[in-house]
Amino acid sequence: MSLEKTSTVESLLGLLSQGPMSGYEMRQMMERSTTSFWSESFGQIYPALRRMVEDGLATVEEQSKDGRAKKVYRLTDAGERRLRRWLGVEARPQVRRNELLLKVYFGDRAERGAIAAQVVAERERCEDEMHRFEAALLRMEMEHARHPALPYWKMTVRYGMAEAKAVMEWCDETFEELEKRGLVSRARM
Amino acid sequence: MSLEKTSTVESLLGLLSQGPMSGYEMRQMMERSTTSFWSESFGQIYPALRRMVEDGLATVEEQSKDGRAKKVYRLTDAGERRLRRWLGVEARPQVRRNELLLKVYFGDRAERGAIAAQVVAERERCEDEMHRFEAALLRMEMEHARHPALPYWKMTVRYGMAEAKAVMEWCDETFEELEKRGLVSRARM
DNA sequence: TAGCACATGTAATAAGTTACATGATTTT
DNA sequence: AAAATCATGTAACTTATTACATGTGCTA
Numbered sequence: 001m002s003l004e005k006t007s008t009v010e011s012l013l014g015l016l017s018q019g020p021m022s023g024y025e026m027r028q029m030m031e032r033s034t035t036s037f038w039s040e041s042f043g044q045i046y047p048a049l050r051r052m053v054e055d056g057l058a059t060v061e062e063q064s065k066d067g068r069a070k071k072v073y074r075l076t077d078a079g080e081r082r083l084r085r086w087l088g089v090e091a092r093p094q095v096r097r098n099e100l101l102l103k104v105y106f107g108d109r110a111e112r113g114a115i116a117a118q119v120v121a122e123r124e125r126c127e128d129e130m131h132r133f134e135a136a137l138l139r140m141e142m143e144h145a146r147h148p149a150l151p152y153w154k155m156t157v158r159y160g161m162a163e164a165k166a167v168m169e170w171c172d173e174t175f176e177e178l179e180k181r182g183l184v185s186r187a188r189m
Numbered sequence: 190m191s192l193e194k195t196s197t198v199e200s201l202l203g204l205l206s207q208g209p210m211s212g213y214e215m216r217q218m219m220e221r222s223t224t225s226f227w228s229e230s231f232g233q234i235y236p237a238l239r240r241m242v243e244d245g246l247a248t249v250e251e252q253s254k255d256g257r258a259k260k261v262y263r264l265t266d267a268g269e270r271r272l273r274r275w276l277g278v279e280a281r282p283q284v285r286r287n288e289l290l291l292k293v294y295f296g297d298r299a300e301r302g303a304i305a306a307q308v309v310a311e312r313e314r315c316e317d318e319m320h321r322f323e324a325a326l327l328r329m330e331m332e333h334a335r336h337p338a339l340p341y342w343k344m345t346v347r348y349g350m351a352e353a354k355a356v357m358e359w360c361d362e363t364f365e366e367l368e369k370r371g372l373v374s375r376a377r378m
Numbered sequence: 379t380a381g382c383a384c385a386t387g388t389a390a391t392a393a394g395t396t397a398c399a400t401g402a403t404t405t406t
Numbered sequence: 407a408a409a410a411t412c413a414t415g416t417a418a419c420t421t422a423t424t425a426c427a428t429g430t431g432c433t434a
Binding site for chain 1: 392393394395396399402403
């Protein structure tokens with residue numbers, strides 16, 4: 001069975017479970033909806049789609065709308081089963097690689113103010129993200145008010161918000177601590 | 190200059206800034222100290238060390254302690270400079286891939302109770318992690334009470350704690366919401 | 379004496395991004 | 407007419423893990 005370490009195929013099965021679409025559209029959907037926790041490049045998507053058809057998880061149909069050709073993929077029963085089975089398997093904890101924390105960890109070796117600057121930048125990133133999450137939540141409620149999957153989609157956004165808020169608080173607490181220790185450069189204050 | 194997308198070399202420079210050591214010891218240190226946000230495999234470490242010596246960022250000395258040979262690496266001035274410069278460059282936001290959220294996002298297609306089970310498992314993972322962070326904080330205070338880098342090390346642990354707490358709260362909130370919607374299987378309740 | 383920790387390294391494989399190639403249609 | 411978007415795909419390259427190969431020294 002699925003010996004892969006990642007879920008590229010499953011992410012595509014999931015998208016197809018919402019309706020038939022092309023590889024290009026899958027990429028767009030991810031950019032719009034799951035980009036904060038999942039995305040795939042074309043270099044992953046197209047070969048994966050070929051394998052999925054080979055394995056009977058999806059079928060293709062070549063459509064030419066207005067002379068513009070595209071391949072529309074459709075989930076098979078086997079694909080649906082495969083998706084459902086995967087949803088029942090406990091998610092593997094992701095390998096975390098956090099460059100910010102690596103820099104903080106070696107902060108002792110940094111120039112005065114360098115780590116404080118990292119923390120300030122991170123705080124700003126989180127604020128931006130939070131605004132995007134708030135907008136996403138509103139957009140979802142407007143555009144998909146009655147969609148049966150809406151509660152699940154909202155859960156993923158709330159996860160992002162919870163994380164962003166926690167990191168923001170950590171940034172504030174950490175900045176204060178650096179300030180207390182005189183580790184914030186004058187230019188930054 | 191550093192055209193790499195990741196910071197394998199920099200993580201090793203950082204460890205060497207704490208004193209000369211072997212590749213094996215670097216791996217051990219990461220396992221002990223940075224594993225929650227950074228780790229490297231031997232397959233990355235040994236080739237990177239060779240390149241670092243080639244680039245003049247470190248020197249090697251072959252030691253044979255009790256007949257057991259090992260290569261001890263030492264930071265050069267160039268290595269120290271490179272580390273300091275890297276610490277001043279804004280950290281790149283990591284690419285997030287969260288399999289749990291991918292499953293939640295497609296939760297609509299799952300069997301009854303499957304997503305609640307995912308959330309319960311995640312909550313347990315966070316609890317375990319939180320305990321490890323608490324232990325790490327205590328151990329640091331005991332073993333390195335006067336180490337100048339201690340405040341930075343603690344900051345990275347507090348980040349982990351803040352995140353774990355936020356995710357735990359999300360798990361509780363999400364489980365409740367699933368329960369309210371009757372999406373928790375009886376066996377689990 | 380078996381097994382584990384120490385110690386270094388390579389090869390195979392997997393996973394992923396980016397750039398490139400191609401070409402149509404739509405918008406500015 | 408140029409630029410952006412739609413659309414599919416491949417090749418080159420980078421990154422990373424895992425398994426394997428090899429050997430020493432200590433401990434149960």
